[in-house]
Amino acid sequence: MDSRLLATIIIFPIWLTLVLVFRRHRQWLLYYLIAAFGLTLQMVFLAEHFGIDQLLVNLASFHVDLISKNIFHIPMELMSNGRFQIILTNGSSSILKLGIECSAILESSIVISLILFYPLFNSSQKILRAIFGLVITYVINILRLMIIVLMAYKFGPDYIFLAHAGVARVFFFIFELLLYWYLMTKPTVKSVGDSIKDGVPIAQAATVGHTFQRRNALAQVAIIVLVVGLSLGSFKMSSEWHKAFIQVAREPRPIIYQEETSLEPSPKEVLGEQSQVFDQLKIDNLSGQKEYIYRFEVTDFTLLNVYLVEGSQPVMVEVFLNEEFQNRSIIGATGEPILEKFFFKEPLKVLGSDMVELRFRNLKEVPSNYQIKVYTNGGTNE
Amino acid sequence: MNNSLFILAVFWGVWIIIPVLFDGILTFLYMLVIVFNRKYNAIFKRAKNRKQALDPTQLPRVSIIIPTYNEEENINECLNYLKIQTYPQDKMEIIVVDNGSTDQTSAIVKEHMKEIWQSQKSETGNNHLNGKIKVNGQTYETNGFGGLLRLVIRYEKGKAKALNAGIKLSQGEIIINIDCRSFLAPEAIYNMVRKFLDNPEYGAATGNVEIDWQLIYERDHHGNYLLDGDDHYRPRELSHKEKFLGKAQFMEYLTSFRLGRQFQDITGSMYTFSGAFSAFRRDVLLNSGLYKSRTVAEDTDLTLDLQGQNVRLGFAQDAKAYLKPVISFERFYSQRIRWHRGQIETIGLHLDWYGNFRKGFWRNFWLMLLLIIDHTFGFPRIIWIFMLPLFFLFGYSITLIVEAILIMYAFYVLMDFLNAGYCYRIVGRETREKLKDSIQYCLVTPFFRILTFYFRFAGYLEVLKEPQAWTTPINPVRSVKEYQSSIRGGYQKTTNFGLKVWQFVSGQKAEAPVYYEEKIAELDGFGLERNGSDPKEAREIEIVPDLNRENGRRKMDGLYINNAKNANKEV
Numbered sequence: 039m040d041s042r043l044l045a046t047i048i049i050f051p052i053w054l055t056l057v058l059v060f061r062r063h064r065q066w067l068l069y070y071l072i073a074a075f076g077l078t079l080q081m082v083f084l085a086e087h088f089g090i091d092q093l094l095v096n097l098a099s100f101h102v103d104l105i106s107k108n109i110f111h112i113p114m115e116l117m118s119n120g121r122f123q124i125i126l127t128n129g130s131s132s133i134l135k136l137g138i139e140c141s142a143i144l145e146s147s148i149v150i151s152l153i154l155f156y157p158l159f160n161s162s163q164k165i166l167r168a169i170f171g172l173v174i175t176y177v178i179n180i181l182r183l184m185i186i187v188l189m190a191y192k193f194g195p196d197y198i199f200l201a202h203a204g205v206a207r208v209f210f211f212i213f214e215l216l217l218y219w220y221l222m223t224k225p226t227v228k229s230v231g232d233s234i235k236d237g238v239p240i241a242q243a244a245t246v247g248h249t250f251q252r253r254n255a256l257a258q259v260a261i262i263v264l265v266v267g268l269s270l271g272s273f274k275m276s277s278e279w280h281k282a283f284i285q286v287a288r289e290p291r292p293i294i295y296q297e298e299t300s301l302e303p304s305p306k307e308v309l310g311e312q313s314q315v316f317d318q319l320k321i322d323n324l325s326g327q328k329e330y331i332y333r334f335e336v337t338d339f340t341l342l343n344v345y346l347v348e349g350s351q352p353v354m355v356e357v358f359l360n361e362e363f364q365n366r367s368i369i370g371a372t373g374e375p376i377l378e379k380f381f382f383k384e385p386l387k388v389l390g391s392d393m394v395e396l397r398f399r400n401l402k403e404v405p406s407n408y409q410i411k412v413y414t415n416g417g418t419n420e
Numbered sequence: 421m422n423n424s425l426f427i428l429a430v431f432w433g434v435w436i437i438i439p440v441l442f443d444g445i446l447t448f449l450y451m452l453v454i455v456f457n458r459k460y461n462a463i464f465k466r467a468k469n470r471k472q473a474l475d476p477t478q479l480p481r482v483s484i485i486i487p488t489y490n491e492e493e494n495i496n497e498c499l500n501y502l503k504i505q506t507y508p509q510d511k512m513e514i515i516v517v518d519n520g521s522t523d524q525t526s527a528i529v530k531e532h533m534k535e536i537w538q539s540q541k542s543e544t545g546n547n548h549l550n551g552k553i554k555v556n557g558q559t560y561e562t563n564g565f566g567g568l569l570r571l572v573i574r575y576e577k578g579k580a581k582a583l584n585a586g587i588k589l590s591q592g593e594i595i596i597n598i599d600c601r602s603f604l605a606p607e608a609i610y611n612m613v614r615k616f617l618d619n620p621e622y623g624a625a626t627g628n629v630e631i632d633w634q635l636i637y638e639r640d641h642h643g644n645y646l647l648d649g650d651d652h653y654r655p656r657e658l659s660h661k662e663k664f665l666g667k668a669q670f671m672e673y674l675t676s677f678r679l680g681r682q683f684q685d686i687t688g689s690m691y692t693f694s695g696a697f698s699a700f701r702r703d704v705l706l707n708s709g710l711y712k713s714r715t716v717a718e719d720t721d722l723t724l725d726l727q728g729q730n731v732r733l734g735f736a737q738d739a740k741a742y743l744k745p746v747i748s749f750e751r752f753y754s755q756r757i758r759w760h761r762g763q764i765e766t767i768g769l770h771l772d773w774y775g776n777f778r779k780g781f782w783r784n785f786w787l788m789l790l791l792i793i794d795h796t797f798g799f800p801r802i803i804w805i806f807m808l809p810l811f812f813l814f815g816y817s818i819t820l821i822v823e824a825i826l827i828m829y830a831f832y833v834l835m836d837f838l839n840a841g842y843c844y845r846i847v848g849r850e851t852r853e854k855l856k857d858s859i860q861y862c863l864v865t866p867f868f869r870i871l872t873f874y875f876r877f878a879g880y881l882e883v884l885k886e887p888q889a890w891t892t893p894i895n896p897v898r899s900v901k902e903y904q905s906s907i908r909g910g911y912q913k914t915t916n917f918g919l920k921v922w923q924f925v926s927g928q929k930a931e932a933p934v935y936y937e938e939k940i941a942e943l944d945g946f947g948l949e950r951n952g953s954d955p956k957e958a959r960e961i962e963i964v965p966d967l968n969r970e971n972g973r974r975k976m977d978g979l980y981i982n983n984a985k986n987a988n989k990e991v
Contacts, residue, residue, distance in 0.1 A: 064894050066885055067878035075803050079810070148803050157884045211434055215796055223796045230883055231768025234714050240884055 717762020
C-alpha cells in the first residue's frame with residue numbers, strides 16, 4: 039500500500055479524536071490548530087496518492103499555455119506532465135517544467151482547512167468560502183506562473199530562479215493575504231463589532247451583511263456558473279486541452295520539490311550549431327531480451343550524445359567505443375517524471391572510423407516503450 | 421547558496437519570514453520617523469528648554485485613580501510609590517476604587533489613611549510597610565503623605581465602572597489612571613504634568629511603562645517579605661522560566677513604548693493608552709463619555725473614542741511607571757487573551773469599513789495595518805510553523821530543513837539585536853543597565869515571539885466562542901497544571917500511605933512539612949468573574965480622611981509641603 043495512504047489511515051482516527059476532545063473542552067486554540075493542520079496534512083497526502091497534485095499541475099500548465107499563446111503570443115508548445123517548450127527571444131528553446139509546488143496544492147489545502155474549521159461561520163458559509171478560496175488560489179497561482187513564464191521569455195532562463203523564488207512568490211503572498219483578509223479578518227472583526235453594537239450573539243451577527251449568506255444564493259450560483267463556464271470555455275478554445283489530463287506515471291512516486299523550473303539544454307547548446315539527429319530508435323518489441331545493442335560506425339562527426347525522448351520508460355545506457363567501455367548513465371530511475379534529456383552532460387568525443395556501441399540495459403518487457411535519439415554534430419545515418 | 425536551501429527558506433518560509441520582516445520594517449520606519457522628528461524639532465522648532473523647573477504654585481491639581489479588586493499583594497507598594505512623588509503632594513489626590521474585594525485590600529488602604537491622619541509610622545511591622553522604598557538604587561522614606569487619599573468601596577462589577585466612579589469623584593484638572601500593579605517612578609507625575617503644560621495641544625498622554633523584574637520580592641514560607649541590609653524588600657532570584665518571561669517582556673515593552681508609542685505620538689495614530697499609566701485633561705475625559713464596559717479593553721476603547729474626536733494623544737517618555745512582569749505562563753496566557761480579544765472588539769467597534777477619506781483615513785489605515793499584521797498574517801503562519809519541519813515527507817533532506825530553520829532563527833535574532841541596539845541608544849541610564857542585563861535574552865526572544873503569537877491567536881478564536889471575561893476560564897496552561905497535579909496527587913496519596921505504614925511499623929512520628937505556595941489571586945479580576953452580586957444592591961461607600969488633623973510641614977524630597985490646609989479647602 040502507498041505509504042501516504044497508510045499514513046492518512048493511521049492519522050485520521052487520532053486526529054478526529056483530538057479534534058472532538060478539544061472542541062468538547064472548548065480549547066479553541068488547540069482545536070483549531072490540530073484540526074486545520076491535520077486536515078491539511080491528510081489532504082496533501084490523499085492528493086498525492088490519487089494523483090490530484092499532478093492533475094492540478096497539468097491543468098495549470100494548460101491554462102498557462104492558453105494564456106501565453108493567446109494573450110502574450112509567446113511561441114511555446116505544451117507537452118504532457120506539466121512541461122512546455124518555449125522558444126526564447128534569443129532564438130534558443132527551453133523546456134520549462136512545472137513541479138508539484140506550482141500546483142499550489144499546499145496553499146489550497148491550507149486555505150480550505152483554515153476556513154472549514156474557523157468557528158465563526160456556519161456550514162453553508164464554510165463551504166461557499168472554501169470554494170471561493172480554492173478558485174481564487176488557483177487563479178492567483180496561474181497569474182504567478184505567468185510572471186515566471188514572462189520573465190523567462192523576456193529576460194532569459196537566468197531570471198527564472200529570481201522570478202520563481204522572488205517576484206512571483208511575493209505576488210502570490212500579497213494576493214493570498216488579500217484573500218485571507220476578505221475571507222477571515224474582515225468578517226471576524228465586523229461580526230464582533232456588530233454583535234457588541236447590536237447586543238446580539240456573534241453567530242447571529244456573522245450571518246448579516248456578508249456576500250456568503252443564503253440571501254445571495256442567486257448571485258453565488260451565477261458566479262459559480264460563470265467560473266465553470268469560463269473553465270469549460272477555455273478547454274473548448276484550445277485544441278490541446280486533452281494534454282492537461284494526460285498522466286504517464288501511475289506508480290507511486292516521491293515528489294521532487296527541489297527543482298521546480300529547470301531548463302533542459304537544447305541539442306544546439308550541447309553539440310553546437312550543426313547538431314542533428316543521427317538516428318531515432320524505438321524499442322517496443324523485446325520478445326524476452328533484457329538488453330538491446332545498437333552499433334554504428336563514426337562517419338564525419340566528432341561529438342555524440344544520446345537523448346531520451348519524452349514518454350519513454352526509464353532506461354540505462356552504456357557506451358562502448360571500439361569494444362572499450364566509455365560511460366554509463368541512467369535516466370528516470372530515481373522516480374522523477376521522465377523528461378526529454380541528454381544522458382551525458384559532456385558529449386562523447388569520437389574519431390572517424392571508430393566503432394560505437396550503445397547497450398541499453400535492464401529493459402523490461404511489458405509494457406515496453408523505449409524511445410531514444412542519437413545526436414551528433416553533423417552526419418546522419420542515411 | 422545552495423538552491424534547494426534557498427528555495428526552502430525563501431519559497432516556503434515566506435509565510436513565516438514576511439510577517440516578521442514586516443514587523444522589522446515597521447520598527448525601522450518607527451526609528452526613521454523618530455530620528456527625523458527629533459532632528460526636525462531641533463532645527464526648525466527650537467526644542468523647548470526642558471531643564472527649567474516648573475513653578476510649584478502654578479501646578480495643576482492631579483487626581484490619581486486606582487481601581488482595585490483583590491489586590492492586597494500590590495496596593496501597599498503602589499501607594500508607597502505614590503507617596504514618594506516629587507510632585508507637590510498637596511496637589512495630589514489619590515482615589516482608590518475598590519470593587520468589593522474579598523481580601524485585605526481596603527483594610528490596607530484604610531491603614532494608609534490612618535497613618536496619614538496620624539502622620540506617624542505604622543507599628544504593624546514589615547508586612548505592611550517598612551517605611552522605605554528603593555527606586556533605581558535610591559532609598560526614599562515613605563512615612564507620610566501630604567495629599568489626599570480617598571477610598572471608594574463599590575459592589576458592582578467592571579473595571580470601567582470603577583474607573584468612572586473614581587473620575588466622577590475626582591477634582592483634579594489632570595486625571596491619571598494607574599493600575600494597582602504599576603509603580604510610578606518618583607518624577608513620573610511631575611513629568612506627566614509637564615508634558616501637558618509644555619504642550620497645550622495634547623488632550624491626553626500615556627506614560628512610559630517599563631518592565632522591572634526586580635520588583636518581584638522574596639518572601640518566607642508564611643508570605644512575609646524578607647528585608648535586605650538597607651531594610652528594603654529583597655528581589656527574588658528568578659527561575660529560568662521566570663527570567664525568560666520577564667526579560668522577554670521587558671524587551672517587548674521597551675520596543676512597544678519607546679518606538680511604537682513614540683511613533684504613534686508623532687504621527688497621531690495612538691492605538692492604545694496603557695491601562696497601567698495614562699493621563700487626561702479633565703474636560704477631554706469628561707467629554708469623551710468616559711470608560712465603557714462593552715469590551716474587555718476599556719483603555720483601547722477610550723483611546724479610539726478620543727481619536728475619533730480628534731483629540732491629540734501623546735506619549736510622555738519621561739513619565740515612567742514600573743510594572744512587574746507576568747512570570748507564570750498561566751497568567752501570561754490570560755493576559756494575552758484579554759488584550760487580543762479586546763483588540764478585535766475595539767477595532768470592530770471603531771473601524772470605519774468604507775473609509776471616510778476626509779475624516780479618518782489615517783486612523784483607519786493604521787488600524788487596518790495592525791489587523792493585517794496581527795490577524796491576517798496569522799492564518800497561514802499558524803500552519804506553516806508546523807508544516808516546515810515536516811518537509812522531509814515531501815522529499816527535502818532533514819539537514820536542509822534544519823539549515824533553513826536555523827536561517828530563520830538567525831533572522832529573528834538579528835532583528836531583536838538591532839531593536840535592542842537602537843533602544844540602547846535612546847534610553848536613559850538605568851534602563852541601559854537593565855538592557856545590558858538582558859541582552860543575551862535576544863537569543864530566546866524568537867521563542868517568545870512564537871509563544872505570544874499562539875496566545876494571541878487563542879484570543880482571536882476565543883472572542884468568537886466565549887462570553888466576555890477578564891480572566892478567561894479556559895486556560896490550557898492551567899488545564900495541564902491541573903492534570904499534572906492530579907497525577908501528582910495520586911502519587912502523593914500512595915507515598916503518604918507508605919509513610920503511614922512505615923510510621924506505624926517503626927513507631928516514628930514525622931512532622932508535616934510546611935509548604936508555602938505563592939498565592940495567585942485573580943489579580944485583575946475586578947469582580948467580573950464573580951457571580952451572585954446583584955447590581956441592584958450596588959452601592960458606593962466613600963471614605964474620606966479625617967480632616968481634623970494637625971497642620972504639619974514635612975520635608976519630602978526637597979519640597980516643603982503644606983498638606984492639611986489644602987486638604988481642608990478641597991473637601
